[in-house]
Amino acid sequence: xxxxxxxxxxxxxxxxxxxxxxxxxxxxxxxxxxxxxxxxxxxxxxxxxxxxxxxxxxxxxxxxxxxxxxxxxxxxxxxxxxxxxxxxxxxxxxxxxxxxxxxxxxxxxxxxxxxxxxxxxxxxxxxxxxxxxxxxxxxxxxxxxxxxxxxxxxxxxxxxxxxxxxxxxxxxxxxxxxxxxxxxxxxxxxxxxxxxxxxxxxxxxxxxxxxxxxxxxxxxxxxxxxxxxxxxxxxxxxxxxxxxxxxxxxxxxxxxxxxxxxxxxxxxxxxxxx
Amino acid sequence: xxxxxxxxxxxxxxxxxxxxxxxxxxxxxxxxxxxxxxxxxxxxxxxxxxxxxxxxxxxxxxxxxxxxxxxxxxxxxxxxxxxxxxxxxxxxxxxxxxxxxxxxxxxxxxxxxxxxxxxxxxxxxxxxxxxxxxxxxxxxxxxxxxxxxxxxxxxxxxxxxxxxxxxxxxxxxxxxxxxxxxxxxxxxxxxxxxxxxxxxxxxxxxxxxxxxxxxxxxxxxxxxxxxxxxxxxxxxxxxxxxxxxxxxxxxxxxxxxxxxxxxxxxxxxxxxxxxxxxxxxxxxxxxxxxxxxxxxxxxxxx
Numbered sequence: 001x002x003x004x005x006x007x008x009x010x011x012x013x014x015x016x017x018x019x020x021x022x023x024x025x026x027x028x029x030x031x032x033x034x035x036x037x038x039x040x041x042x043x044x045x046x047x048x049x050x051x052x053x054x055x056x057x058x059x060x061x062x063x064x065x066x067x068x069x070x071x072x073x074x075x076x077x078x079x080x081x082x083x084x085x086x087x088x089x090x091x092x093x094x095x096x097x098x099x100x101x102x103x104x105x106x107x108x109x110x111x112x113x114x115x116x117x118x119x120x121x122x123x124x125x126x127x128x129x130x131x132x133x134x135x136x137x138x139x140x141x142x143x144x145x146x147x148x149x150x151x152x153x154x155x156x157x158x159x160x161x162x163x164x165x166x167x168x169x170x171x172x173x174x175x176x177x178x179x180x181x182x183x184x185x186x187x188x189x190x191x192x193x194x195x196x197x198x199x200x201x202x203x204x205x206x207x208x209x210x211x212x213x214x215x216x217x218x219x220x221x222x223x224x225x226x227x228x229x230x231x232x233x234x235x236x237x238x239x240x241x242x243x244x245x246x247x248x249x250x251x252x253x254x255x256x257x258x259x260x261x262x263x264x265x266x267x268x269x270x271x272x273x274x
Numbered sequence: 275x276x277x278x279x280x281x282x283x284x285x286x287x288x289x290x291x292x293x294x295x296x297x298x299x300x301x302x303x304x305x306x307x308x309x310x311x312x313x314x315x316x317x318x319x320x321x322x323x324x325x326x327x328x329x330x331x332x333x334x335x336x337x338x339x340x341x342x343x344x345x346x347x348x349x350x351x352x353x354x355x356x357x358x359x360x361x362x363x364x365x366x367x368x369x370x371x372x373x374x375x376x377x378x379x380x381x382x383x384x385x386x387x388x389x390x391x392x393x394x395x396x397x398x399x400x401x402x403x404x405x406x407x408x409x410x411x412x413x414x415x416x417x418x419x420x421x422x423x424x425x426x427x428x429x430x431x432x433x434x435x436x437x438x439x440x441x442x443x444x445x446x447x448x449x450x451x452x453x454x455x456x457x458x459x460x461x462x463x464x465x466x467x468x469x470x471x472x473x474x475x476x477x478x479x480x481x482x483x484x485x486x487x488x489x490x491x492x493x494x495x496x497x498x499x500x501x502x503x504x505x506x507x508x509x510x511x512x513x514x515x516x517x518x519x520x521x522x523x524x525x526x527x528x529x530x531x532x533x534x535x536x537x538x539x540x541x542x543x544x545x546x547x548x549x550x551x552x553x554x555x556x557x558x559x560x561x562x563x564x565x566x567x568x569x570x571x572x573x574x575x576x
Contacts, residue, residue, distance in 0.1 A: 003378055003379060003380075003381045004378075004379060006378045007375050007376075007378035007379045010371070010374060010375050010378055011364055011367060011371075011375045014366075014367075015366065016366055092362055092363070092364065092365065093359070093360060093361070093362025093363075094362045094363060094364060095362070096325075096330055096358055096359070096362050097361075097362040097363065097376065097419065098379060099329070099330060099346075100328045100329070100330065100351060100354070100356050100358070101351065101376060101379035101380040101423075102348045102351045102352050102379065102380050102381065103348060103379060104348055108379075272325075272330065272331035272332060273325070273330040273331065274325070274330075274331060
């Protein structure tokens with residue numbers, strides 16, 4: 001078990017896909033802060049445009065703010081990474097090299113998942129560190145006192161974003177194992193999460209005046225949205241009460257995480273490596 | 275006493291979902307310490323068989339024992355090194371880093387990485403990214419990964435594929451070197467000269483069936499007599515009467531006779547007394563190529 005984790009870490013620690021993704025996550029966070037800062041200082045006078053409060057950009061609100069970078073952009077990156085990690089093992093022929101060394105298929109999969117989810121933690125940490133630093137920059141320029149959220153709030157936010165990345169990454173991983181090709185897997189994953197699921201949920205909502213929305217509430221995006229929006233504080237303005245509680249969203253997302261990883265493990269264990 | 279067989283299969287069969295019978299009831303045995311050539315045309319079932327031996331694919335039926343264990347079992351894999359259908363490494367890692375990944379997976383001391391790099395003469399190029407390697411360098415790294423565990427059994431699937439003539443000669447030399455001592459090498463190839471040069475025993479597979487398994491010497495050892503005579507048709511008719519239709523064949527103007535070369539004197543006497551002029555009469559040894567084409571039913575030069 002330790003051997004496979006060591007091997008997975010060795011091959012992934014300098015993997016360009018992870019390094020580029022780390023830069024992207026940091027860049028997206030800075031971009032969101034930069035655009036929001038501009039919008040807060042130059043509110044639109046056009047009708048119907050909400051006014052973004054500068055208060056949302058200060059350090060005490062940074063956990064709420066980074067949720068916007070975490071989902072959907074960070075989640076999309078996680079899908080791409082998952083699909084690349086699992087799919088490229090087949091296209092590079094490294095799956096056969098790995099599986100003929102000794103550790104069993106499930107042990108190999110376990111090691112891969114551990115290192116991948118650790119990388120999701122690293123991406124979450126980058127998101128949080130860059131978000132916090134950006135909020136300090138805004139507060140310093142605005143001459144606002146620097147105050148921080150409680151440790152519990154930071155920990156909850158960190159856990160929520162990690163879960164979002166982990167679930168979306170697991171979608172990519174499972175698709176990579178299923179399709180055995182990285183490009184096809186990431187294409188299918190992105191189209192599903194960013195388009196197909198949105199359309200399906202919209203359709204379910206429209207049937208019988210939303211009588212079947214409980215089905216729609218079982219989809220990944222619905223639960224991810226509910227979880228990230230649960231961090232929204234009063235300074236962000238009024239919001240609609242979510243139909244899914246944060247606790248329920250966490251449970252559903254963990255179920256997805258476990259389900260996807262187990263299905264992928266079963267596929268890997270059963271199928272021939274050709 | 276330790277078993278003298280390191281690979282043994284019984285009725286090993288692989289049928290794919292589409293109904294294609296890739297490997298059909300193969301009974302194969304590889305003895306410890308030998309270099310075994312697994313010979314067959316492209317698509318004959320060589321790679322599928324080897325994949326089953328290392329547990330990458332599961333047989334539809336039949337059994338196999340490899341290094342005393344079921345194929346794909348961690349205990350068995352710990353004693354096997356393999357290079358199946360070309361080397362598979364991470365293109366963004368250096369050759370050395372790729373071998374360290376393999377060493378970690380196989381729980382092998384990382385010091386061994388430098389040893390095997392030296393063995394395959396890749397030390398000076400080990401720091402370069404695998405993606406920048408030539409085909410020959412990739413193959414060498416593949417062999418290095420295969421011998422990393424210092425395995426009892428080395429399974430090499432067409433290790434000279436894609437190499438230029440010099441690369442092929444170097445690879446053969448390397449295989450001969452690493453096949454010395456107690457190590458068993460199971461080498462698949464469709465290159466007859468390669469097998470003839472390297473292997474002690476061969477198994478010939480055709481259309482998924484193992485059609486012959488013996489030493490190279492036995493395979494080539496079916497002796498015969500080559501006759502050139504005029505008129506050739508009359509000579510062929512007479513020899514057919516003497517030895518039967520099965521024993522006589524005509525190639526490149528010569529008559530090939532499957533018989534004991536000790537009968538040359540009798541053949542000469544009979545042909546001469548029938549007024550047939552004999553210009554050449556000598557024992558001949560078949561090439562592996564001839565045996566191969568005969569066994570696989572393929573046409574030479576087709």
